[in-house]
Amino acid sequence: MTRPARPLERLSLGDIDLRLLRVFMTIVQCNGFSAAQASLGMTQATISTHMRHLEERLRVRLCERGRAGFFLTDEGHQIHAACRDLFGSIDRFRATVGDTAGELSGQLSFGTVDAMVTNPALNLDRAIGAFHRMAPRVTLEFNVAAPQVLSQGLLSGTYHVVLMPAPERPVNTHSQPLFLETQKLYCGSLHPLFAVPDVALTPERLAAQAFAGRTYMQRLPICGLDFDWQAATPHMEGTLILLLSGAYIGFLPDHYATAEVERGRLRALAPDRVSFEDLFQIVYARQSPSRAAQALAKAIADHCTAKPAG
Template structure:
């Protein structure tokens, strides 16, 4: 067992090793983290071993059974997220004192955004980059549950999400609505009779639900025969195209599949609905770069959105 050192004095090397460890945790393994880090799995393993020696604890298990954090590793990971967030905020404050925007901003959003011409996320990012060229922008895609959790624990600075019931410690600003329709694939039994269906017949079919809607009191996801679950639109599209499941997709995302006759929507008048996407950030957020990104998102994506 590694002997625990009497104390720890952080150096730039320790912070670099800690960032490598955080990347490995995010990707759940050495090999999966190599693209982000630009390092081989062997080099990453050596760095983690060095970090374990510095801290005097074993951080993770790796081997044939796969990657997993130890109990000590979980605590170090959580503390490391807080520490690195503080370092980034400090860099931002120093930049503010010098009259410039600097530091790092973490934006989290759901998938299937790129096909929505009415919510040009790319244009908002271009505006932000032009106004704050020295800020490091991290963009990650996650499920609505993970987006909110990572915002609360400090991993994300701001999120864009359809979550309807945010936490009391955050501020949520509605930006735009996104129409959702129920689809079936061309190999599904209902495809050729889509115009002759009853609601009862549709609800009897195997259905792919969204994990973040479980437990919510709503009529959108209830009444269907749930046979598959996922939190990502790409996965829903694959399951629909299999011809075995019905599922909801954003209209803009499904449109190419519809045009290629790979999908068709069902009972639009009865079953379609709108998801409201909101900009969400912590109420105590004061980072100037984060606030600037939030304003850019409001200006480009928002319709009658109130200013921060």
């Protein structure tokens, strides 16, 4: 029988409780115990032990885990929301102390979509290197997520700075356009269209193919084509795997697809007619952003070599 929830105002939080709560936050972010092992550097048994201790401390069941999968209880959702507020306040306090002392310190959480490492215009690795040299006392947490997750995380305080496509931008944030990314339609070498000349790729023929889209995109016509959505994934790597299977066609950033095109495993379909550009932006809180957040955003903007028009 579950005991009554312990009034939070009567719970005295110590260092061990904060550590347990951070473990809980990581489990939720990774959507499960197994997936959290690499991020936490712990075995699944150790993670289970930590969660059992936390639930005993709080006297509530935070999550269910088993064959049915991982999901939060109602109490787990409430505690997770409280954790976001708690750690957001701690991070803001640390940033304020660092700003007051005239140094960049504390923890900074940065998020971006995937497939950025192959973008020659971004130079994200150089930007992060420059930021570290400028702010060696800042602990940088770097995550990859879908645009909606980044937007929600910026609002909740999970992320302090995000790099994502427009027009996704949370309210009360500052954004700076960075670059345009070209997306082309591709198929794998095992797909029936791989050897078909572009001139024969009519809109009707392309629209009739099984299409792999993104889970966060609206199922609206793209480049004037009403595709037959039969698969979806939030990440570019997932799209690439689906295309290489030979079962689907779909869009990828041209810089991300280049290596597989050169290997002969991918082919752009009618690129002169079927392609579009995504505008990418760097975004952070408009009200009271930390100096570290502003410094990282500036470093990313400074190292981006391709500026969008306007």
